[in-house]
Amino acid sequence: MHAHRTRTRVEGGHRVTVDLPSDFPDGEVEVIVLPAVDDADNERTESHPRRLSVDELLANRLTRPSGVDPVSLADMQSAIADGALGRGDV
Numbered sequence: 001m002h003a004h005r006t007r008t009r010v011e012g013g014h015r016v017t018v019d020l021p022s023d024f025p026d027g028e029v030e031v032i033v034l035p036a037v038d039d040a041d042n043e044r045t046e047s048h049p050r051r052l053s054v055d056e057l058l059a060n061r062l063t064r065p066s067g068v069d070p071v072s073l074a075d076m077q078s079a080i081a082d083g084a085l086g087r088g089d090v
Helices: 054-061 073-085
Strands: none
Touching: none
């Protein structure tokens, strides 16, 4: 699969021109146009708010329910070992 990412500017008439590398294959392509994000602070304008990345979404959802103790390293190692050996109940 070939992919090409570039920044450009929307000019009058709402047209965008993209120059592709010479090794990009001929044929039909899919074009997705997004407002540019400032890489320095990853902020978008008020009309285009920043969205969570998948990592941020998962990190925010991984919270321990109240009343549940954290899992210890020994518990994790035991679960991994049990999984590797098979529990025999499957």
